Amino acid sequence: MTMTTNDPRPDPIAQARDWLSDLFAPWVQALRLAPVAVGPDAVVLRLPFDESLCRVGGTLCGQALMSAADTAMVIAISAQLGEFRPMTTVSLTTSFMRPIAQGDALITARVIKPGRTLTFGEIEIASASDGKLAVHATTTYAML
Amino acid sequence: MTMTTNDPRPDPIAQARDWLSDLFAPWVQALRLAPVAVGPDAVVLRLPFDESLCRVGGTLCGQALMSAADTAMVIAISAQLGEFRPMTTVSLTTSFMRPIAQGDALITARVIKPGRTLTFGEIEIASASDGKLAVHATTTYAML
Amino acid sequence: MTMTTNDPRPDPIAQARDWLSDLFAPWVQALRLAPVAVGPDAVVLRLPFDESLCRVGGTLCGQALMSAADTAMVIAISAQLGEFRPMTTVSLTTSFMRPIAQGDALITARVIKPGRTLTFGEIEIASASDGKLAVHATTTYAML
Amino acid sequence: MTMTTNDPRPDPIAQARDWLSDLFAPWVQALRLAPVAVGPDAVVLRLPFDESLCRVGGTLCGQALMSAADTAMVIAISAQLGEFRPMTTVSLTTSFMRPIAQGDALITARVIKPGRTLTFGEIEIASASDGKLAVHATTTYAML
Numbered sequence: 001m002t003m004t005t006n007d008p009r010p011d012p013i014a015q016a017r018d019w020l021s022d023l024f025a026p027w028v029q030a031l032r033l034a035p036v037a038v039g040p041d042a043v044v045l046r047l048p049f050d051e052s053l054c055r056v057g058g059t060l061c062g063q064a065l066m067s068a069a070d071t072a073m074v075i076a077i078s079a080q081l082g083e084f085r086p087m088t089t090v091s092l093t094t095s096f097m098r099p100i101a102q103g104d105a106l107i108t109a110r111v112i113k114p115g116r117t118l119t120f121g122e123i124e125i126a127s128a129s130d131g132k133l134a135v136h137a138t139t140t141y142a143m144l
Numbered sequence: 145m146t147m148t149t150n151d152p153r154p155d156p157i158a159q160a161r162d163w164l165s166d167l168f169a170p171w172v173q174a175l176r177l178a179p180v181a182v183g184p185d186a187v188v189l190r191l192p193f194d195e196s197l198c199r200v201g202g203t204l205c206g207q208a209l210m211s212a213a214d215t216a217m218v219i220a221i222s223a224q225l226g227e228f229r230p231m232t233t234v235s236l237t238t239s240f241m242r243p244i245a246q247g248d249a250l251i252t253a254r255v256i257k258p259g260r261t262l263t264f265g266e267i268e269i270a271s272a273s274d275g276k277l278a279v280h281a282t283t284t285y286a287m288l
Numbered sequence: 289m290t291m292t293t294n295d296p297r298p299d300p301i302a303q304a305r306d307w308l309s310d311l312f313a314p315w316v317q318a319l320r321l322a323p324v325a326v327g328p329d330a331v332v333l334r335l336p337f338d339e340s341l342c343r344v345g346g347t348l349c350g351q352a353l354m355s356a357a358d359t360a361m362v363i364a365i366s367a368q369l370g371e372f373r374p375m376t377t378v379s380l381t382t383s384f385m386r387p388i389a390q391g392d393a394l395i396t397a398r399v400i401k402p403g404r405t406l407t408f409g410e411i412e413i414a415s416a417s418d419g420k421l422a423v424h425a426t427t428t429y430a431m432l
Numbered sequence: 433m434t435m436t437t438n439d440p441r442p443d444p445i446a447q448a449r450d451w452l453s454d455l456f457a458p459w460v461q462a463l464r465l466a467p468v469a470v471g472p473d474a475v476v477l478r479l480p481f482d483e484s485l486c487r488v489g490g491t492l493c494g495q496a497l498m499s500a501a502d503t504a505m506v507i508a509i510s511a512q513l514g515e516f517r518p519m520t521t522v523s524l525t526t527s528f529m530r531p532i533a534q535g536d537a538l539i540t541a542r543v544i545k546p547g548r549t550l551t552f553g554e555i556e557i558a559s560a561s562d563g564k565l566a567v568h569a570t571t572t573y574a575m576l
Contacts, residue, residue: 310488311487312487312488312495313484313485313486313487313495313496314483314485315484315495316487316493316496318462319459338459340459341457341458342457343456343457344455349459350502350520351460351502351503352457352460352499354502354524355496355498355499358494358495376494376528377494378527379525379526379528380498380525380526381524381525381526382523382525383523384520384522
């Protein structure tokens with residue numbers, strides 16, 4: 001990332017893009033998650049629809065949606081902290097409410113209770129085409 | 145798959161291998177999950193260690209382990225039924241207890257309560273090198 | 289409940305109060321949950337602080353808060369349907385983020401995805417004294 | 433509790449009975465949970481069937497079963513440590529697989545990964561009359 005201004009605070013979108021390419025496994029990067037909005041309380045990532053992510057039946061596979069949820073939460077926590085700090089997922093509970101077919105997914109991750117040792121978050125995944133909520137997840141992270 | 149015998153019952157390992165290559169998204173197939181043991185009550189899959197699955201720090205990423213858990217459960221339910229039937233994950237709760245570094249993961253999925261409409265299962269993921277339990281998950285599937 | 293008007297639609301608060309006294313176990317009724325707001329999308333119940341609900345340390349015990357969450361969700365689903373229909377909790381995941389000491393708890397339950405066979409919901413419990421979120425829960429119900 | 437021997441190690445069953453009467457809210461004690469077996473790796477508690485715990489339909493209410501699960505886990509962690517130490521439930525995920533009607537419930541709680549800061553556990557609840565698994569739960573505790 002090249003910053004051409006003197007602004008000491010990096011562009012949050014660019015920073016999230018850097019985190020996405022630096023912190024995650026290449027297999028996770030193959031999801032091509034892209035930041036749409038990045039703020040201190042919530043971030044929104046886009047998961048581009050791709051045939052390689054579809055299970056039999058043609059809908060986005062649950063594995064990709066769970067992985068996107070976990071990834072988005074790391075970005076949300078980092079964005080709130082203003083930097084990436086080592087952390088590990090303690091638990092992630094995902095509910096699958098509707099399939100997403102033929103369209104991108106929008107992943108919104110929110111820190112609902114930051115903590116020095118444990119941070120709690122919530123993730124919603126909606127279909128970008130109709131806005132309907134498809135997946136809801138809650139998660140706990142241990143800050144290392 | 146070529147069956148060269150007249151046995152009407154397919155080899156469970158071969159059948160699981162077929163399911164793994166037919167039912168799941170190409171991105172999930174990139175995990176290269178392989179069946180180790182397939183029975184009516186439980187199945188064991190191996191997730192080969194690979195740098196492409198490692199997050200910063202060099203351990204198998206949680207996204208790959210969750211995805212393996214979900215995938216193994218579909219195989220376990222299908223193995224118990226003796227065939228694949230359409231189903232969808234309703235919820236998956238994953239607890240991450242230990243990292244797995246530098247070694248394969250063994251995923252054991254068990255059907256703990258089969259049902260006509262809802263099936264409940266449990267998944268344990270251990271490090272193949274030391275056998276230690278690393279991940280525990282519980283899940284509910286809707287049979288369609 | 290005595291209705292003194294000719295309005296064919298019952299008062300939602302009174303209806304919720306009736307459900308709370310008719311549907312739940314006496315041990316659950318001992319929580320003395322009371323409806324504060326009842327709408328088609330969300331309900332709010334109050335759990336009055338009581339020493340009998342406090343664990344060692346003087347905070348409201350997690351068992352009471354989980355039980356209140358589950359109970360509030362039954363009321364929320366019934367309020368959305370306009371009547372009680374037989375249902376059963378499939379799963380409830382509760383995260384405990386902060387203790388609640390010396391004050392009532394407010395339980396907000398929302399149906400996030402109603403369904404013919406499965407209904408998904410979310411529950412937030414806040415301290416009535418400072419409004420801070422203490423507990424977050426997600427749940428799946430099977431409609432019978 | 434009166435110890436009439438010189439054995440410095442208390443009887444585990446008696447110790448669990450003491451914890452049950454000392455640590456929990458009076459409302460939780462009304463469940464009348466009783467220790468059946470107490471070992472370093474697992475404990476079994478009995479929840480006596482009682483009309484006061486039954487929801488409409490006559491089965492043991494989910495609230496009582498979740499509360500029993502959480503309570504049993506505190507006893508299991510304490511039994512493994514050999515003493516009660518302050519802890520708090522971080523999350524509890526409960527799956528309800530079968531109702532329990534007209535009979536006691538047996539709650540088996542196991543520590544699956546003890547830790548200095550986080551301890552993970554698993555709880556199974558079976559009907560005492562037929563031994564069938566009715567409830568499965570997983571939980572994370574923070575050791576304070």
